[in-house]
Amino acid sequence: MLQKVVANASEAIKDIEDGAVIMLGGFGLCGIPENSINALVQKGVKNLTCISNNAGVDDFGIGLMLKTRQVKKMISSYVGENAEFERQLLSGELEVELIPQGTLATRCMAAGYGMPAIFTPAGVGTEVAIGKETREFDGKTYLLEHAFKSDFAIIKAWKGDAHGNLVFRATSRNFNPLMAMAGKITIAEVEELVPVGELEPDMIHTPGIYVNRIFKGTDYEKRIEQLTVTKR
Amino acid sequence: MLDKFGIAKRIAKELKDGYYVNLGIGIPTLVANYVPEGIEVILQSENGLLGIGPFPYEEEVDADLINAGKQTVTTKKGSSFFDSAMSFGMIRSGRVDLTVLGAMEVADNGDIANWKIPGKMVKGMGGAMDLVASAKNIIVAMQHVNKAGESKLLSKCSLPITGLGCVKKVVTELGVFEITEEGFKLLEYAPGVTIDYIKSKTEGRLVIADNVFEMSI
Numbered sequence: 075m076l077q078k079v080v081a082n083a084s085e086a087i088k089d090i091e092d093g094a095v096i097m098l099g100g101f102g103l104c105g106i107p108e109n110s111i112n113a114l115v116q117k118g119v120k121n122l123t124c125i126s127n128n129a130g131v132d133d134f135g136i137g138l139m140l141k142t143r144q145v146k147k148m149i150s151s152y153v154g155e156n157a158e159f160e161r162q163l164l165s166g167e168l169e170v171e172l173i174p175q176g177t178l179a180t181r182c183m184a185a186g187y188g189m190p191a192i193f194t195p196a197g198v199g200t201e202v203a204i205g206k207e208t209r210e211f212d213g214k215t216y217l218l219e220h221a222f223k224s225d226f227a228i229i230k231a232w233k234g235d236a237h238g239n240l241v242f243r244a245t246s247r248n249f250n251p252l253m254a255m256a257g258k259i260t261i262a263e264v265e266e267l268v269p270v271g272e273l274e275p276d277m278i279h280t281p282g283i284y285v286n287r288i289f290k291g292t293d294y295e296k297r298i299e300q301l302t303v304t305k306r
Numbered sequence: 307m308l309d310k311f312g313i314a315k316r317i318a319k320e321l322k323d324g325y326y327v328n329l330g331i332g333i334p335t336l337v338a339n340y341v342p343e344g345i346e347v348i349l350q351s352e353n354g355l356l357g358i359g360p361f362p363y364e365e366e367v368d369a370d371l372i373n374a375g376k377q378t379v380t381t382k383k384g385s386s387f388f389d390s391a392m393s394f395g396m397i398r399s400g401r402v403d404l405t406v407l408g409a410m411e412v413a414d415n416g417d418i419a420n421w422k423i424p425g426k427m428v429k430g431m432g433g434a435m436d437l438v439a440s441a442k443n444i445i446v447a448m449q450h451v452n453k454a455g456e457s458k459l460l461s462k463c464s465l466p467i468t469g470l471g472c473v474k475k476v477v478t479e480l481g482v483f484e485i486t487e488e489g490f491k492l493l494e495y496a497p498g499v500t501i502d503y504i505k506s507k508t509e510g511r512l513v514i515a516d517n518v519f520e521m522s523i
Contacts, residue, residue, distance in 0.1 A: 101353040101390070102376040104369065127390070154429030155376070163428055172421075172428070175352065176394025176436030183391040194398065195439035199470040201422075202435065232370075244387055245354045246370040251389045279389075296369035299376040302361040 078238050078282070079267070080289045083113035086261045090226055092119050093146075097182065097222065097253040098126040098136060099229035102155070102299050105246030106135050107230040109263050109291040115139055121146040125222060127178060127249055129153045134297050140168070151175035155299060173202060177219050179252055184221035186255020186284065191220045227257025230291070231280070234264035235271075238285025239278045251280045260284055263291040308479040308496045308523070313447050315340045315523045316494075317406055317477050320445060321347050328352065328397065328437060330407035331375040333447040337406055348384075350402055352393050352433040357385030374433065394433070398440045405441035407434060409448045409473075411463045414489035414510035416473040418446065419465035431468060438469030450478035450507050457509035459483065459490055480504050482521060488513045494521035 080086045087110055090096065100106030111130075114122075115138050122145050129148055130137035137156050139145050147169040153159050162168035173181075174196040184192050193216035197203050207218040229250040232243035240262055242250055254260050262280075267290040308316065314336035321327065321337075323345040329335050338358070341347055349358040351373045358373055359380035366380060373379045396402060409420040418438055421431035438444060452458055459476065476483040476490065480499050483490040489511025495501060497520055505512060 101374075102372065104353070104372050104376070150430060152430035152432035160428065164425070170428070172430045174431055174435035175390065175433040176398060179390035179394055194436070196398075196436040198439060200435065200467045202431075242387075244368065244370040244381075245351070245372055247387055247389050248354050249390050252391050298367070298369050298372075298378060300372070300378065301367065302377040302379070303364050303367060304361045306363060 076237055078285060078288050079236050080287050082289055083109035083263065083291065084116065086110060086263070086287045086289050087113050087117065087228070090114065090117070090119055093121045094119065094226060095123040095125070095224045097224045097227040097257055098124055099248065099250035099253045100126065100128070100135070101245065101248035102128050103130065103135050103297045105230050105242070105248050105250055106130070107228045107263050108294055110228045110261060111135060111138060114144065115142055118142070118144065120144050123147040123149065125149040125224060127151050127175060129156045129159045131155050131299065132158050134295070147171065149173065149178070151178050179249060181219055181222045182249065182252035182256040185223070186252065189221060191218055193217065194219055222256055224256060225258050227253040227260045229254050229260065229262050231262055231264045233266045233268055233273060234262055234285070234288050235268050235273055235282070236288070237270055238262065238282030238288050239273050240264070240280035240285065241273055241277060242279050247279065254280045254284045259286045261287045263289055265291060265294060307499055311336060312496070312523050313477050313479060316482065316521060317445055317447055318342060320404065320475070321345060325403040326350055326356070326401060327404045327406070328402050328441070330434070332408045334406040334408060335375060350393070350396065352390070352397065354388050354390060354393050355379070355381070355385065356388070357382045359385065394436050397433070397436055400440060400442055402441055404443045404445065405437045406445045406447055407437065409446045409458070411458050411460055411465055412446050412448070412473050412476050413460050413463045414485065416471040416485040417463050418468045418473050419463040420468050422466045424466065434468050438472040441472070444473050445475045445477060446473050447477050450480045457507055459508045459510045461510045480507065486513070491515050492518055494519055496521060
């Protein structure tokens with residue numbers, strides 16, 4: 075019997091300790107594991123290394139963990155929406171590694187596919203390439219980038235079942251299925267926890283083998299960063 | 307002289323039927339509003355959407371459906387969603403026909419800088435380094451000079467580089483420039499702008515195309 079379902083976020087993250095390396099899914103505030111982030115803030119774990127495309131905004135998402143100084147290092151591709159982040163970075167309180175978005179995604183993928191490294195052209199000739207091994211293929215230079223190693227991956231899906239099978243919705247998919255594959259322990263929070271068998275096998279984005287813990291999240295705010303509408 | 311809408315309109319003329327196009331944040335996003343009649347282009351959003359539709363009506367707004375600028379958008383008939391690795395797979399494997407992005411500086415050899423001002427602004431490169439390293443055709447949409455009035459078309463980028471020798475064309479409020487071995491080649495100048503004025507605002511090597519003409523937008 076698979077025992078993956080846990081009661082709530084605090085149960086799911088209870089063994090995350092100070093100094094852990096954690097991946098957090100989402101693009102901007104879209105598809106972020108809101109419940110788990112709140113639980114991490116409540117637990118007060120410190121010195122975290124967070125791998126996430128963005129760093130939230132000042133009062134939502136990973137921004138909440140920055141405000142409480144729980145993050146020692148951020149590994150991200152774009153952090154432009156967060157003033158507190160920029161302040162901590164420029165003052166040297168926060169360590170930051172900025173990496174190209176495709177490299178971030180593919181380093182997650184490599185981890186989930188059991189491959190130690192990848193070659194990418196992104197960043198060749200830039201600061202990103204400093205100290206990295208390069209190699210030429212067909213006359214073009216590529217950088218060697220290693221698969222991520224993380225203690226936990228915390229992701230958000232639309233629907234999931236007790237086996238850990240997951241389905242994502244629209245662009246909230248983004249990094250979530252990749253990080254799901256990449257964590258030593260993967261924690262999935264879902265909007266709907268459905269009975270095993272309800273998800274069509276053909277429609278499953280992340281097979282349950284990648285998911286260690288799953289719970290039904292509550293009170294999703296799903297904050298919108300840039301509300302843009304067409305006027306009637 | 308063009309305003310930002312004029313720059314977008316002029317870039318839209320570079321679109322061809324059947325193109326897959328990635329538009330960056332800012333002026334590039336506006337290009338979507340000026341797709342010429344009778345052609346179909348499919349917009350790629352690197353957060354995982356192919357076939358970006360218009361902004362939603364108020365009652366259709368969906369927090370799970372955004373573009374790479376984090377703006378709420380819609381899908382169109384034939385749209386698809388995918389994860390971020392596949393998204394950059396499309397980009398890296400050269401399937402995106404045209405990339406339009408903004409820049410802080412462009413050098414006359416096609417180098418681009420658009421992700422960092424040391425000590426001042428650190429927002430990150432997002433997908434820009436992946437895009438410029440792989441895209442077949444890169445057009446930069448930007449203002450010709452910075453806030454201090456200094457040229458952004460340079461002989462060498464002074465800011466940290468995003469990618470080397472990758473830009474093909476630059477469209478500013480003053481004109482259209484192709485990157486060639488001789489430097490920036492002025493192909494078209496904006497209405498009401500003289501070539502001498504463009505020369506005075508361009509620090510990098512500038513050559514004037516033999517058949518240079520005033521652009522029509």
